[in-house]
Amino acid sequence: MAIEIVVFHLEPDVVPKKFQAAIDETTALLKTQTGFMSRTIGQSESGEWLDILYWESVESAKKAMTIFQTDKAGQSFSASLDLKTIKVYFLETDVQLHE
Numbered sequence: 001m002a003i004e005i006v007v008f009h010l011e012p013d014v015v016p017k018k019f020q021a022a023i024d025e026t027t028a029l030l031k032t033q034t035g036f037m038s039r040t041i042g043q044s045e046s047g048e049w050l051d052i053l054y055w056e057s058v059e060s061a062k063k064a065m066t067i068f069q070t071d072k073a074g075q076s077f078s079a080s081l082d083l084k085t086i087k088v089y090f091l092e093t094d095v096q097l098h099e
Contacts (some may be wrong), residue, residue, distance in 0.1 A: 003056040003090050006051040011083040019080050025073035033067065035060025035094070050083075058090045 010019065023041055030036050035056035043049050055061040066076035 002055045002061055003011045004053040004061045005089040007087040008049050010080055011082050014080045022077040022080055026077045029071055029073045033064040058092055
């Protein structure tokens with residue numbers, strides 16, 4: 001199993017309702033990707049957002065990232081993010097953390 005963690009801030013002018021719609025659209029897209037297991041997204045107390053995705057492998061996550069970046073839903077989601085703040089981490093794990 002692999003975990004993808006994306007840490008970011010939103011652009012200051014992002015409308016919460018619009019961002020929630022972008023989350024819903026991209027979650028639907030992710031569910032169609034090979035190896036996708038689940039997603040949890042939320043805002044920390046410090047204001048950073050964390051998008052935590054569970055995959056069968058890092059390879060599956062990276063393949064889906066390419067599709068995410070070119071798909072209309074993914075582009076709409078990404079337009080809400082402050083691109084200077086994005087950090088992406090991929091972790092391989094054999095430990096079952098999420099069912």
